[in-house]
Amino acid sequence: MATPQLTKNQTLVMDALSHSEGPMSAYTILDKLRDHGFRAPLQVYRALDKLQEYGMVHRLESLNAFVACTCPHDHEHDHGVTAFTICEGCGQVTEFHDEAIEQRLSTLTRAQNFKTEKTTIEIRGHCQSCA
Amino acid sequence: MATPQLTKNQTLVMDALSHSEGPMSAYTILDKLRDHGFRAPLQVYRALDKLQEYGMVHRLESLNAFVACTCPHDHEHDHGVTAFTICEGCGQVTEFHDEAIEQRLSTLTRAQNFKTEKTTIEIRGHCQSCA
DNA sequence: GCAATTGATGTAATAACATTACATGACGAC
DNA sequence: GTCGTCATGTAATGTTATTACATCAATTGC
Ligand SMILES: [Zn+2]
Ligand SMILES: [Zn+2]
Ligand SMILES: [Zn+2]
Ligand SMILES: [Zn+2]
Numbered sequence: 001m002a003t004p005q006l007t008k009n010q011t012l013v014m015d016a017l018s019h020s021e022g023p024m025s026a027y028t029i030l031d032k033l034r035d036h037g038f039r040a041p042l043q044v045y046r047a048l049d050k051l052q053e054y055g056m057v058h059r060l061e062s063l064n065a066f067v068a069c070t071c072p073h074d075h076e077h078d079h080g081v082t083a084f085t086i087c088e089g090c091g092q093v094t095e096f097h098d099e100a101i102e103q104r105l106s107t108l109t110r111a112q113n114f115k116t117e118k119t120t121i122e123i124r125g126h127c128q129s130c131a
Numbered sequence: 132m133a134t135p136q137l138t139k140n141q142t143l144v145m146d147a148l149s150h151s152e153g154p155m156s157a158y159t160i161l162d163k164l165r166d167h168g169f170r171a172p173l174q175v176y177r178a179l180d181k182l183q184e185y186g187m188v189h190r191l192e193s194l195n196a197f198v199a200c201t202c203p204h205d206h207e208h209d210h211g212v213t214a215f216t217i218c219e220g221c222g223q224v225t226e227f228h229d230e231a232i233e234q235r236l237s238t239l240t241r242a243q244n245f246k247t248e249k250t251t252i253e254i255r256g257h258c259q260s261c262a
Numbered sequence: 263g264c265a266a267t268t269g270a271t272g273t274a275a276t277a278a279c280a281t282t283a284c285a286t287g288a289c290g291a292c
Numbered sequence: 293g294t295c296g297t298c299a300t301g302t303a304a305t306g307t308t309a310t311t312a313c314a315t316c317a318a319t320t321g322c
Contacts (some may be wrong), residue, residue, distance in 0.1 A: 025307080025308075026307070026308070026309080027307070027309095041308080041309070041310090042309090042310080042311095045308095045309070045310080064307085064308060064309090
């Protein structure tokens, strides 16, 4: 997915997420952007949908929240299976990718003739500092 | 986690999930159990919390829904990392466990000194029939 | 130029999911 | 019988997400 020119709303949401320490809920983003003219949840959700499509934002299913992608590479190609550790103590989220996991999941789904569209891997626990 | 004697409400919720074709939301369960005296969401959520604690029910984070555990073994021990394929077409959910994945995730989290408490793996896509 | 199309936006209302707070009831330990 | 604990009942509220409909801007085809 080549990264297209972002629209005004998409840029605002992306900036909010990029400058945030941790994940943010859609409604938290909305509140941050009221000064910039945001009035309704849909403005946030629409921007988030696009940003996820472009691979610039990830949704954390177990938190109902969103984070900016921290992959080193740009987003000109699909970056495969994304996994996260999420600290219950400090809220820190770490994104990582692992070829071995991806291969193994591929083998397993293939065995049941399942066609994967999106894989969610989220590990809740405590980081080194909060252990 | 040894499976204790279930309470009345826990039994009702467990039965509803066991007899369901696929995952159910808490509110769907509530509706199914109105005839049995259920009146409020909390009755469902409280039962679900316990059933999850006992390992008899799993929450699907990406669906905000719940399924009965389909593990062949009983629930007298923790059954480690649980993963699911979820068909977008027919709603079919398949639970599986894989030692290799578990090992690999353990290695990766250990590398960042992360203490895992709960791991979520959910694969959305299409099953053989719905491909 | 000017319809027609497409994609983005604005706004309101509503739906769907989950929790807090507080009161009551059942039951065994002592 | 009093206490502590756990399950339950009920209402209210909080949080997350979508539907529906109107408007606006840029592009395309004529
Ligand atoms: Zn990423
Ligand atoms: Zn931490
Ligand atoms: Zn299970
Ligand atoms: Zn299917």
